[in-house]
Amino acid sequence: MHALIHRVTSLLTPFNCQLNYIAQSQREYQSQLPLLPLELWLEIFQFATYVHRSTTLKPIDPFTRKRTSRNVMALNTPVMAMRTKLSVVLVSRLWQITAVRILYEHLVIRSPARANLILRVLEESRDIHSHRDDVSQSDRYPSSNMGYGQWVKHIEIHAYAHGASKIQFLKTLFPIYGSNLQELYWNERGPDRRLERDTFTSAQLLGSFKALRVLDLRHFLGSDNIKNESDASLSTRPTLPFVQDLIISAHSRSLVIAISLCFPALQNLTLRTSPTDVISTELLYLFLRTHGHFLVSVDLPTPSPEFEPEYDTAQPPRTSPHVNPDVFLQTGVCPNLVSISFPVTSPQLAPHVHASVRRIGLRGVRGDRLYPDKLSSCKDHLMAITPTRYPNLELVQTVGFLVEADSDDLVKDVFIWWVERFEKYGIDFLDGEGVLWAYAD
Numbered sequence: 001m002h003a004l005i006h007r008v009t010s011l012l013t014p015f016n017c018q019l020n021y022i023a024q025s026q027r028e029y030q031s032q033l034p035l036l037p038l039e040l041w042l043e044i045f046q047f048a049t050y051v052h053r054s055t056t057l058k059p060i061d062p063f064t065r066k067r068t069s070r071n072v073m074a075l076n077t078p079v080m081a082m083r084t085k086l087s088v089v090l091v092s093r094l095w096q097i098t099a100v101r102i103l104y105e106h107l108v109i110r111s112p113a114r115a116n117l118i119l120r121v122l123e124e125s126r127d128i129h130s131h132r133d134d135v136s137q138s139d140r141y142p143s144s145n146m147g148y149g150q151w152v153k154h155i156e157i158h159a160y161a162h163g164a165s166k167i168q169f170l171k172t173l174f175p176i177y178g179s180n181l182q183e184l185y186w187n188e189r190g191p192d193r194r195l196e197r198d199t200f201t202s203a204q205l206l207g208s209f210k211a212l213r214v215l216d217l218r219h220f221l222g223s224d225n226i227k228n229e230s231d232a233s234l235s236t237r238p239t240l241p242f243v244q245d246l247i248i249s250a251h252s253r254s255l256v257i258a259i260s261l262c263f264p265a266l267q268n269l270t271l272r273t274s275p276t277d278v279i280s281t282e283l284l285y286l287f288l289r290t291h292g293h294f295l296v297s298v299d300l301p302t303p304s305p306e307f308e309p310e311y312d313t314a315q316p317p318r319t320s321p322h323v324n325p326d327v328f329l330q331t332g333v334c335p336n337l338v339s340i341s342f343p344v345t346s347p348q349l350a351p352h353v354h355a356s357v358r359r360i361g362l363r364g365v366r367g368d369r370l371y372p373d374k375l376s377s378c379k380d381h382l383m384a385i386t387p388t389r390y391p392n393l394e395l396v397q398t399v400g401f402l403v404e405a406d407s408d409d410l411v412k413d414v415f416i417w418w419v420e421r422f423e424k425y426g427i428d429f430l431d432g433e434g435v436l437w438a439y440a441d
Helices: 004-031 038-046 079-090 094-103 112-130 137-142 144-150 167-179 226-230 252-259 281-294 377-384 411-423
Strands: 108-109 154-158 185-189 212-217 247-250 268-272 296-298 337-343 359-363 397-399 428-430
Touching: 038 094, 079 094, 079 359, 094 144, 108 112, 112 144, 112 337, 144 252, 252 281, 359 377
Parallel strands: 108 154, 154 185, 185 212, 212 247, 247 268, 268 296, 296 337, 337 359, 359 397, 397 428
Antiparallel strands: none
16 A cells, blocks of 8 residues: 555656645745835836827927837737736736726717716726725825826717717717816717718817817817807907917818917927828918918828828828918018928929928938939929028938838938039938938048
């Protein structure tokens, strides 16, 4: 019997050693988790869940240097980022305290039911924080009695959803945004144009978001009554005193609501167009008469479908409507304009003189369009940029076009030809990566 027991034990011993080794390795791994400051954990969480659209509504500056991606991992999506955020806040109480701010920084309201649910969560979180007696927590977050609402940076309101056009839905929104909301995207246009209908949204309602810094109205719809509000005098129009970045579309309703509001701090304008837009030159000039003297930067992205996330992912058809950049460069229209970017498929620039422009960006540039001995709209635009028209111009940049990433073997020589041409005028000619290409000595 003892011999049998010894035999069985000898057979099981290797497996016991292996299991003990696995358990010991797991304990060592858990004990080796670095004790980092909460600020570093927050940086890690933000990097792991970064999606530009979920972080801010402010468009990326077209002159921002673009790098060639060498990351083997796929880019984050809003769905993937939200799943990661939900997992992080459930790991421990310490991680929950640190990561809850990125969980509520971006709220998407798609229906009245969701609006009521978010409102209830924000109100209940305020009660939880008010009864918490954790001294270290109150020291770290002195405004924690506001609950999760203190972390809300921007809200996307999809008012085209079922039931969202009712006035009760709009009334529900008021307690949600609070006085600290800085960015708002108001979407009343769904993917199906046939289901579009007038809404109760007015300029007065939008004018109640007094703390806004960024306002996205490119998918605003409203009703015909807003036209009457746009005819009112400037002194009676609702004012958003801190809005610096405005995103609108060439749709007539978007232009009208922008005309109906006052933006005394406005600096940056992004004007998007889609292949189905009918551009109203009259409304565009009216918008510029109202806000043109405030504008410092104007970005005209490449025409793309309504809900295309990236501006330059596809080349627009030649028949796509374009906003003529000359509208902003005419004398006296935008006297403080410093930078402007537009697609190379835009109409050719007229010989207007604009003394304040210092940066010009060209979207949609391709290597085969840069050859100086070939006919192309890109070549025509580059030839039209001279110090005679823009005496203080310092920079011309190909937005999104990276010489290093182009497959054409001759593109570097062609690009340097343009660099040397603009160098004679004292102007830098850079690619999308911000590189000033030149021959090595």
